[in-house]
Amino acid sequence: MSTRTVELALATPGLDDAGRPIRVPLGVPLDPAVAGRRETGEEHMLLNIGPQHPATHGVLRLVVELDGEVVQRVIPHVGYLHSGFEKLGEYRHYNQIIPLTDRTDYLSPMANNVCLALAAEKLMGIEITERCQVLRVVACELSRIISHLVWLGTTGIDLGAFTPFLWSFNERETVYNLQEAWTGARLTTSLPRIGGMMADVPLGWEEQLRAFCRNFPNTLR
Amino acid sequence: MTGARDSAAAVAATFGPAVVGQVESCGDVIVSVAADRSHEILAWLRDTTGQEFNYLTDVTAVDYRDPGQPLEVVYQLRSLRRRVDLRLKVPLDKTDSLEVDSVFDLWKGADWLEREVFDMFGVRFRGHPDLRRILMWDTYAEGYPLRKDFPLRGHFSRSEQTRQALAANPESHYSLEELSIAEAYDDLPADMRERLQAGERGEGR
Numbered sequence: 001m002s003t004r005t006v007e008l009a010l011a012t013p014g015l016d017d018a019g020r021p022i023r024v025p026l027g028v029p030l031d032p033a034v035a036g037r038r039e040t041g042e043e044h045m046l047l048n049i050g051p052q053h054p055a056t057h058g059v060l061r062l063v064v065e066l067d068g069e070v071v072q073r074v075i076p077h078v079g080y081l082h083s084g085f086e087k088l089g090e091y092r093h094y095n096q097i098i099p100l101t102d103r104t105d106y107l108s109p110m111a112n113n114v115c116l117a118l119a120a121e122k123l124m125g126i127e128i129t130e131r132c133q134v135l136r137v138v139a140c141e142l143s144r145i146i147s148h149l150v151w152l153g154t155t156g157i158d159l160g161a162f163t164p165f166l167w168s169f170n171e172r173e174t175v176y177n178l179q180e181a182w183t184g185a186r187l188t189t190s191l192p193r194i195g196g197m198m199a200d201v202p203l204g205w206e207e208q209l210r211a212f213c214r215n216f217p218n219t220l221r
Numbered sequence: 222m223t224g225a226r227d228s229a230a231a232v233a234a235t236f237g238p239a240v241v242g243q244v245e246s247c248g249d250v251i252v253s254v255a256a257d258r259s260h261e262i263l264a265w266l267r268d269t270t271g272q273e274f275n276y277l278t279d280v281t282a283v284d285y286r287d288p289g290q291p292l293e294v295v296y297q298l299r300s301l302r303r304r305v306d307l308r309l310k311v312p313l314d315k316t317d318s319l320e321v322d323s324v325f326d327l328w329k330g331a332d333w334l335e336r337e338v339f340d341m342f343g344v345r346f347r348g349h350p351d352l353r354r355i356l357m358w359d360t361y362a363e364g365y366p367l368r369k370d371f372p373l374r375g376h377f378s379r380s381e382q383t384r385q386a387l388a389a390n391p392e393s394h395y396s397l398e399e400l401s402i403a404e405a406y407d408d409l410p411a412d413m414r415e416r417l418q419a420g421e422r423g424e425g426r
Contacts, residue, residue: 079356086341087366091373122247 051080057154094120094194102188107150108143109189110179117192126195135201138209139191145216146175171219174212181205224305225250228272236262241312253293253310260322263309266298267327274298274307277324280334282342284369294321294344313344323349341367 050061059080065073085104089097094116101112114136121128149168156164176186182201183189191198226245229252233240239262242253254262266274278297285292291312298307313319323346324331335346336355343365346352354361363376375382 079354079358082356084366087371087373090369 051077098192099188099190102190105147106187108147109187110139110191111143111147113189113191114140117194120194124194128195131200132196135197136192139189142175142178146172167219171212171216174215178205178208178212181208224300224303225307228266228274228305228307231269231272232262232266235265242310249306249308251308251310253312256311256313256321259294259296259309259311260324260327263296263298263324264327266307266309273300273302274305276301277328277330277334278306280324280331280338282338282344282367284342284367286369288315288370291315292319292342292344294338296324319344320347321345322347323352325349341365343368 045066047064047066048061049064050056051059061077061080063075063077064071065075083103085097085100088100092100097116098113101116102109104112117136120126149172153165153168153172156162156168179189180186182205183191183198229243229250232252232254233243236254236258239255239258240252241255244251266272276299278299279295280297281295283293283295291314294311294313296309296311298309299305300307311321313321319342321344323335325335325346325348332349332351333355335349336352338344339346339349339352340354340356353359357366364371366375377385
């Protein structure tokens with residue numbers, strides 16, 4: 001007999017005379033003769049967390065082996081967000097793949113868009129204009145900032161600090177306004193095309209960007 | 222890039238016939254080596270002074286559209302000190318068993334990378350401590366999704382996929398392997414054992 005148990009849909013109220021854990025399916029009333037036995041000791045419990053769980057930021061599932069409250073081992077299941085982008089890409093031409101790259105990391109969509117465009121241009125030997133290069137760098141940097149703001153804000157929440165979350169998400173909204181003015185979308189930007197961009201920045205956009213660059217350091221402080 | 226060219230030349234000089242090809246494409250230096258010597262060459266690239274490719278950036282694979290062309294396992298190496306990138310390819314004949322030595326003993330980070338290549342392409346890595354699917358679920362029975370002969374919608378029909386999804390038992394979501402950790406499989410009630418054996422999709426193992 002093992003000293004380790006699984007707690008699935010079973011309760012283990014105690015050990016029987018032979019030292020085996022007593023198994024009672026949940027929902028079945030407990031036999032009063034069993035209740036009040038000595039506690040199970042030296043038993044490891046297998047506990048499932050996720051894939052949807054309030055404490056996870058996404059769909060990560062963990063199967064955790066516990067000795068009391070001490071984690072002995074964790075088995076992560078990382079496939080719940082797998083969407084087969086590579087396979088989808090096999091059936092599309094390069095410009096059609098750009099909307100897929102929005103979703104590879106939706107916290108920094110513009111940087112992912114640019115990566116795909118760069119790879120395709122490298123393969124084809126395409127050189128893009130200098131203005132386009134500069135705008136792509138601006139897009140990547142904005143993506144980097146908002147991605148890090150989500151990390152900062154949610155980590156603060158996990159540690160019990162609520163205020164940084166509000167500040168960082170407020171600044172993130174400003175960048176989303178910029179993204180919306182440029183691409184028409186707040187989250188799924190699909191900004192570049194192979195060899196260029198879907199659009200130049202609109203009139204007055206640079207002024208909004210400069211305002212963000214002025215204000216943002218103050219927020220960080 | 223000079224550094225990468227030098228490394229490629231050094232590999233060719235040291236291992237001679239084990240190097241089956243060398244190209245330079247889009248600014249990347251790519252060396253193709255025979256499958257039975259790949260582990261030895263990768264270890265040499267990691268440990269030799271002057272090479273020091275101490276960082277395994279990625280392990281992936283490429284299946285080409287032409288069915289006669291071999292499937293390639295790709296190792297992207299980087300020397301953090303020398304700031305040099307080198308790509309190593311291992312062509313595997315698709316009519317043969319797709320097997321190559323695991324580099325888990327050289328780079329611990331190869332663990333999940335090789336599992337992903339196994340999951341998506343069906344390449345087996347000899348000596349990998351825990352070679353099982355990583356993105357698809359354990360009981361996935363349709364094959365290896367990133368092979369070119371794998372259709373976009375999968376091998377099973379939509380109705381079969383729907384049937385399996387509806388027959389899935391959300392309660393039996395622990396794999397047998399996870400249960401074996403707890404060594405308590407034998408203690409479970411018979412109906413739960415049956416559900417677990419059938420797996421998430423009711424397919425069996």
